[in-house]
Amino acid sequence: xxxxxxxxxxxxxxxxxxxxxxxxxxxxxxxxxxxxxxxxxxxxxxxxxxxxxxxxxxxxxxxxxxxxxxxxxxxxxxxxxxxxxxxxxxxxxxxxxxxxxxxxxxxxxxxxxxxxxxxxxxxxx
Amino acid sequence: xxxxxxxxxxxxxxxxxxxxxxxxxxxxxxxxxxxxxxxxxxxxxxxxxxxxxxxxxxxxxxxxxxxxxxxxxxxxxxxxxxxxxxxxxxxxxxxxxxxxxxxxxxxxxxxxxxxxxxxxxxxxxxxxxxxxxxxxxxxxxxxxxxxxxxxxxxxxxxxxxxxxxxxxxxxxxxxxxxxxxxxxxxxxxxxxxxxxxxxxxxxxxxxxxxxxxxxxxxxxxx
Numbered sequence: 486x487x488x489x490x491x492x493x494x495x496x497x498x499x500x501x502x503x504x505x506x507x508x509x510x511x512x513x514x515x516x517x518x519x520x521x522x523x524x525x526x527x528x529x530x531x532x533x534x535x536x537x538x539x540x541x542x543x544x545x546x547x548x549x550x551x552x553x554x555x556x557x558x559x560x561x562x563x564x565x566x567x568x569x570x571x572x573x574x575x576x577x578x579x580x581x582x583x584x585x586x587x588x589x590x591x592x593x594x595x596x597x598x599x600x601x602x603x604x605x606x607x608x609x610x
Numbered sequence: 611x612x613x614x615x616x617x618x619x620x621x622x623x624x625x626x627x628x629x630x631x632x633x634x635x636x637x638x639x640x641x642x643x644x645x646x647x648x649x650x651x652x653x654x655x656x657x658x659x660x661x662x663x664x665x666x667x668x669x670x671x672x673x674x675x676x677x678x679x680x681x682x683x684x685x686x687x688x689x690x691x692x693x694x695x696x697x698x699x700x701x702x703x704x705x706x707x708x709x710x711x712x713x714x715x716x717x718x719x720x721x722x723x724x725x726x727x728x729x730x731x732x733x734x735x736x737x738x739x740x741x742x743x744x745x746x747x748x749x750x751x752x753x754x755x756x757x758x759x760x761x762x763x764x765x766x767x768x769x770x771x772x773x774x775x776x777x778x779x780x781x782x783x784x785x786x787x788x789x790x791x792x793x794x795x796x797x798x799x800x801x802x803x804x805x806x807x808x809x810x811x812x813x814x815x816x817x818x819x820x821x822x823x824x825x826x827x828x829x830x831x832x
Contacts, residue, residue: 528667546679546680548678551676552674
């Protein structure tokens with residue numbers, strides 16, 4: 486099992502996660518659990534890209550998440566992770582706030598780990 | 611329209627709002643002056659693209675929220691050619707905003723749609739597949755090495771792996787340590803075996819060699 490598969494397994498374990506997709510910012514699919522991932526990949530990539538465009542225009546920090554709101558909380562939530570986007574289709578009537586908090590915490594830990602290490606590396610030099 | 615955005619702005623947490631009409635631009639705005647017209651135009655273009663892409667995939671799309679550390683953006687299409695956008699505090703309750711907007715729009719939507727006097731745009735869209743079956747049960751947590759002789763070397767090895775693998779390292783490291791420690795109480799003399807397992811996970815001979823060099827000082831002397 487690869488690291489990315491383990492990443493996906495961790496995402497799947499979060500309560501409220503139905504389907505998911507990880508795509509690179511150039512639209513290439515990294516991993517997913519959809520039957521037909523192409524359309525959702527385009528949406529995740531386009532949504533993430535334009536959310537980051539707004540971020541640059543307004544001088545905001547990195548975007549936290551983008552939500553496509555649908556009835557019964559069957560929302561699509563897009564997160565950024567370095568040069569990747571993670572798209573999650575919520576399960577019907579699941580708790581959106583809890584899902585976002587758990588995924589954000591998980592991704593924050595991953596990003597923070599990398600930043601900490603990069604800082605240490607710079608300090609070494 | 612002005613009443614609509616003024617109603618929105620009166621909701622605690624809403625910084626300001628505006629209405630955008632396709633091919634005609636911003637109809638009215640009560641955003642703070644820091645939002646220059648050219649900036650509003652730029653973010654509107656992006657918001658419309660985000661919304662349109664969503665509508666092409668989800669026929670039942672209601673609205674879009676984007677959360678940044680500083681603010682939250684909101685976009686809803688309330689007639690075929692009219693959109694209301696709002697800028698809110700990041701901690702804004704989405705449900706409150708949506709409900710308030712629903713009430714404010716009840717009055718406005720019908721009138722604006724009649725004014726437009728144009729047939730509604732038919733958008734072909736399909737609903738993507740339904741969520742899959744429930745996720746498998748959570749795997750057992752990795753053993754804790756927060757104390758004892760392995761605490762420091764494992765902490766450093768985990769950080770060093772992140773230099774090689776990036777953000778995925780945390781997952782790979784935890785999982786490999788869990789396998790390595792399964793069914794025994796590992797000691798520092800077992801660390802080289804863990805490094806070998808991690809190098810196999812890296813799956814790149816150059817990076818694996820680099821990792822071995824980096825962790826050398828945390829391994830027991832041969």
